[in-house]
Amino acid sequence: MVQVRLKKMPACFKVHYESGAPIMKIAENQQGMLSIESRNIFTILKKWLYTEQDIVFRELISNAADAIEKLERLQSKESNHSHREGVIHVxxxxDARKLIIRDNxxxxxxxxVHQYINQIAFSGAADFINHHDQLGKDTIIGHFGVGFYSAFMLSDHVTIETKSYRDDIPAVRWDCLSDMSYxxxxxxxxxxxxxxxxxxxxxxxxxKKPELIREIVQKFFTFSKTAIYYKAPDSEPVLMNDPTPLWHQPKELIDSNEMNTFYKTFFNDVNDPLFWIKFESIDIGLRGVFFFRNTRNGAEELDGTVKVxxxxxxxxxxxxxxxxKFVNLQNGIIECDNLPLVVNRSSLREEETPEDMISLIYESLSQEVxxxxxxxxxxxxxxxxxxWPHLNASMKYAVLQDKTFxxxxxxxxxxxxxxxxxxTIQEYVDNVAATAHPEIIYYASDAIEQAHYIEIFKKCGLNALLFDHVIDQPFMRKYEVVRPGLKFIRIDSNIESLFQGYSEEGDEHRIALLERHFLNALGDRLLNMNLKITNLEHPSISTIIINDEKSRRMADMLEIYGFINPTDVSAKKIQAKSTLLINMKNxxxxxxxxxxxPVIINITINHLYDLALMSQQALKPEDIEAFINRSETILAASLNHQ
Known part of the structure; x- marks a missing residue:
């Protein structure tokens, strides 16, 4: 931490008072050393406080805006001062190798100048507030007296020429070199x-590159309420900011087309936003706008940009x-008058403020969305x-991340x-309330892989929901906690009860015969898969693989965490408890x-089993050649039979 020691005022200063305000008479050419205990405050500023040279523009222009705001406040209180529009020129x-920041x-x-510049420990804004009974203290930008000294990051010689708003006060020029002599x-x-x-x-x-200044000023002051002009060499002054940005206007006055144009320009997006949310909390000085992004170009995979x-x-x-976190998936602009900033204004203070302003802003943003x-x-x-296709992932992520949402x-x-x-899930439950299992929510995780099961559901007049995004699994688990009476079952899991399987007289003999046929034909191909032979009302179903929901979820988790290779179908089948359901009505x-x-029985059963595996995209690569050859054999036999 920089230690600052104030010295007594030099003898050449004579102090007298008019209307309660101190006015100093200075000698023609006052010289001295800045009253700082450290031998080289500028080295510390460069290495400790400021890490990028463009910060100089933020500090000096902020100070200029601060000075304009002070004058505007005084003009609003004192009738003898005529109002002037504040403006900053960069x-x-x-040719003269000068960079000038000018304010009125x-x-x-x-x-x-002596108090606020020579004695670094004083903050001009803080002292100004104290002299005006704390009125409007939250409207002053310049909280930090040391900000001005960032100028020495760019220059070894800095000059101030200034004229007070009070008519009876003469103008003064201050020159300082990097050795701290002034x-x-x-x-x-x-x-x-x-x-x-x-x-x-x-x-x-x-x-060498004057355009860099333009970029820096626009970066830091795009929405500054004071007009800022930049004059580059051999160019006319150009307005750098928008003092009255579109998103500051009342929502009912904002044209949607204009807002879309602003969004695409500001965030460099080729698409219009889906919609936007404008918010404001007067109590904490918070305002801004969130734009929900169109993700058709893959933007769903990228975090958004929220500028503060x-x-x-x-x-x-x-x-x-x-x-x-869930707000960061979108693009947005946040402005707050009361952000607790560190001394160099580049980040928030980590320690809590008395009102814990950071938490208030966080909660307010969550509530607004x-x-x-x-x-x-x-x-x-x-x-x-x-x-919804664009909102899908971000909305579910918000539910998982934010309690308020x-x-x-x-x-x-x-x-x-x-x-x-x-x-919604509740709407699904209400629609199936009259069924035998109203507490079960059937879902499909992949419309292509589970197409066979989806068609079976449709034929049976049943419905299911599509949980086909990677975030759906954690969302489902959270919902099961919120509604413990509901059960989520994938359409290829535990569904035999839906088809009302039943037994008839003499089925014991038929079941035993089919069991022998399937075990002999499939042998080791079944791995640990069970056989279930029954009668279903729908004769179009021959065989279907049913997975135990809990075991299947465990297999999925093992795959996610790398314990099972996604291409190792056998490992997943061993982990997941599966059943081959055989319909004797088919x-x-x-x-x-x-x-x-025996040959025909073997070919038929292996082909049925392969088709069942294919319905889950679980056919192993080494079995594909056998499936193709068998298909050609069946096709040839069918043609010869004709």
């Missing part, structure tokens, strides 16, 4: 305000302690469903059913009951 004079703000007297003397400036002049070396990168500003000045983006999405579901259900939106997550209709199975040729 000017690069390449409150300006400084000689005494104030000169202060009167100057003939007439305009109220301040120029900070950085004398640049020939090697300074901004002299404090009083229009850029602070950073995607700040973890401030922004809920929750309220907006709940209203979207309740009042614009059709639009909610049409956007989960408390409202868990039961408003929607899924497609087998017929392409969207419904014509092919009935043929096997009367067949006498």
């Amino acid at each position: 000017m690069l004079d390449a 703000g409150i300006g400084m007297s000689e005494a104030e 000169q202060m003397k009167p100057c003939d400036r007439n305009d109220i305000g301040t120029d900070v002049i950085l004398h640049l070396s020939e090697e300074n990168p901004y002299l 500003y404090s009083r229009g000045v850029y602070v950073g983006e995607n700040i973890q302690t401030l922004i809920p 929750t309220i907006a999405m709940n209203e979207f579901f309740e009042k614009k259900r059709d639009q909610y469903e049409s956007h 989960a408390s409202v939106m868990t039961r408003k997550i929607i899924f497609q059913d087998l017929h392409g209709h969207y419904m 014509g092919i199975i009935q043929y096997l009951l009367t067949a006498e040729e």
Whole structure:
């Protein structure tokens, strides 16, 4: 930590008072050393406080905006001051090698230059607040007196020319070198305000690339409420910021097309946003907008960008302690007047403020998105469903990550059913309440892999939901905790009861015969798979593989954590308890009951088994050649029979 020691005021200063305000009379050419205990404060500033040179522009322009805001506050209180529009000019004079930051703000007297510049420990903004009875203290940008000294990162010689707003105070010029020696003397400036002049070396990168200054100013001050102009060499001044950004306007006055255009430009996105949420919390000085992204170009796999500003000045983006994780999946702008910033303004203070402002902002953002999405579901259900392919992952992730969001939106997550209709889990339960198993929610995890089962469900007049995103499994487990009375079962698991299997007279003999046929034909191919032979009402079903739900989930978890190779079908089948269900009402199975040729029985059973495996995409590569050869044999036999 830098230790600062204040010295007594030099003898050349004479102090007298007018209207309660100190005014100092200075000698023609005051010289001295800055009152700092450290031998080289500028080295510390460069290495400890500021790590990037572009911070200089943020600090100096913030100070200029601060000075303008101070003057505006005074003008609003004092009737004898006419209002002037605040403006900041950033000017690069390449020939003279000067970078000038000019404002028409409150300006400084000689005494104030000595107090706020020479004595680093004082903060101009803090002292200004104390002199004005704490009125509007939360509207001052310049919290940190040391910010000005970042100028020495770019220059070994810095000049201040300033004229106070008080008519009876003369202008003053202050020059300081990097060895901490300074000169202060009167100057003939007439305009109220301040120029900070950085004398640049020939090697300074901004002299060679003036466009860098434009980029930096736009980065930090895009939404500054004070107009900022930049004049590059041989160019006219150009406005760098938008003092009245579109998203500051009342929602009802914002044109959607204009907002879409702003979004695409600001976030460099080729697509319009799906929709946007504008929010404001006056109590904590919070405002902003979230844009929900169109993910058709794969944006779902990327985090969004949420830019954070404090009083229009850029602070950073995607700040973890401030922004809920699920919000970071979208693009957005957050501005807060009361962010607790560290001294160099580049990040948040880690220690809690008395009001724990960071937590308040975090909770407010979570609540704003929750309220907006709940209203979207309740009042614009059709639009909610049409956007769901883009919202799917982010909404479920929000439920898993945020308690506030989960408390409202868990039961408003929607899924497609087998017929392409969207419904919540509760709506699915209500639709199947009259069935024999209203507490079971059937789902498919892959519409292609489980296409055979999906068709069986449709033929049987049954329905299921599509849980086909990687996030659906953890969401399902969370929902089972919220609603412990419900059970989720994949459509290829524990479904024999749906088909009302039953026994008839004489089935014992038929079951025993089929069991011998299948065991002899399949042998080791069955691994640990069980056989279940029954009668189903639907004769179109010959054989079907049924997986135990708990064992299948365990096998999936082992695969996710790398204990099972995804391509090792045998390992997964050993882990998952599976059953081969055989329907004696099916014509092919009935043929096997009367067949006498062992070769034909063997070919038929192996082919049925392969088809059952294919319905789950579980046919091993080494079995494919046998399946092809067998198919050709069956086809040839069929043609010869004709």
